[in-house]
Amino acid sequence: xxxxxxxxxxxxxxxxxxxxxxxxxxxxxxxxxxxxxxxxxxxxxxxxxxxxxxxxxxxxxxxxxxxxxxxxxxxxxxxxxxxxxxxxxxxxxxxxxxxxxxxxxxxxxxxxxxxxxxxxxxxxxxxxxxxxxxxxxxxxxxxxxxxxxxxxxxxxxxxxxxxxxxxxxxxxxxxxxx
Ligand code: ZN
Numbered sequence: 001x002x003x004x005x006x007x008x009x010x011x012x013x014x015x016x017x018x019x020x021x022x023x024x025x026x027x028x029x030x031x032x033x034x035x036x037x038x039x040x041x042x043x044x045x046x047x048x049x050x051x052x053x054x055x056x057x058x059x060x061x062x063x064x065x066x067x068x069x070x071x072x073x074x075x076x077x078x079x080x081x082x083x084x085x086x087x088x089x090x091x092x093x094x095x096x097x098x099x100x101x102x103x104x105x106x107x108x109x110x111x112x113x114x115x116x117x118x119x120x121x122x123x124x125x126x127x128x129x130x131x132x133x134x135x136x137x138x139x140x141x142x143x144x145x146x147x148x149x150x151x152x153x154x155x156x157x158x159x160x161x162x163x164x165x166x167x168x169x170x171x172x173x174x175x176x177x178x
Contacts, residue, residue: 001169002030002033002034002037003034003036003037003041003171004034004038004049004051004052004053005036005052005168005169005170005171006038006042006052006090006091006168006169006171007050007051007053007091007167007168007169008091008093008167008169009092009140009157009167010054010091010161010167011053011089011091011151011167011168012139013017013050013053013054013055013171014050014051014135014140015138016052016055016138017047017055017136017138017139018050018055018056018057018058018135018136018137019056019057019170020056020057020073021056021057021058021073021110022111022116023070023169024110024113024114025071028056029112030060031054031056031169032058032070034052035047035048035052035059035060036060036068036146037050038051038058038171039060039062039068039090039175040062041171042090042169042171043121044062044129045062045124045128045131046059046061046129046131046132047059047060047061047132047137048098048114048146049138050130050135050136051090051091054103055073057071057073058070058071058072058135058136059071059074059102059132059133059135059136060132061125061128061129061132062069062128063125065109069125069129070109070111070112071101071107071129071132071133072110072111072178073107073109073110073137074092074107074108074109074129074154075107075108075109075134076104076105076106076107076133077107077108077118078104078105078106078147079102079104079105079106079176080102080104080159081102081103081104081105081122082099082100082101082102082106083100083101083103083131084099084125085099085101085124085127086098086099087099087127087131087139087141088141089131089141090169091135092132092140092141092142092157093160093169094156094160095142095153095156095157095160097106097141097145097149097153099127099141099145099150100144101126101127101144102126102130103119103122103124103126103129104120104121104122104126105121105126105129105130106118106119106120106152107119107120107121107129107133109117110134127135134151138170142154
């Protein structure tokens with residue numbers, strides 16, 4: 001198990017569009033394992049590779065009773081509906097806001113055998129997939145907000161980060177056990 005530090009708002013990699021993955025290899029398997037471990041260590045619903053400093057098109061979305069959903073070079077091919085729900089992000093801890101997104105999506109992604117597969121999702125799963133795919137495209141949930149709401153959140157962020165240096169959040173074993 002390898003839990004990696006999480007990049008917070010201000011880290012350039014969060015504003016770097018992730019590059020497509022060519023194929024499945026050991027390095028990618030390790031990246032997915034680390035993503036999954038780090039997501040669970042920080043109680044996240046999902047985690048994109050940029051968030052642990054790797055600008056590649058890979059993300060994981062957690063699920064209560066099944067293994068995490070793995071997204072590799074994901075593309076949304078269909079979307080329908082619109083729903084506004086509260087979102088947060090491991091890269092912007094303690095900030096929350098309502099974000100409107102399509103409520104149902106169909107995503108094409110590569111599976112661990114290198115095949116393209118289609119995944120249908122709705123509800124919180126659809127929301128988490130779209131949030132993580134945003135990360136891969138260098139977009140954060142605050143980018144979906146009105147300028148006023150966004151300004152308010154960034155003001156709160158500055159307050160929260162006051163006196164803190166850098167933009168890495170190191171997860172301690174205690175945090176991982178929480
Ligand atoms: Zn996020």
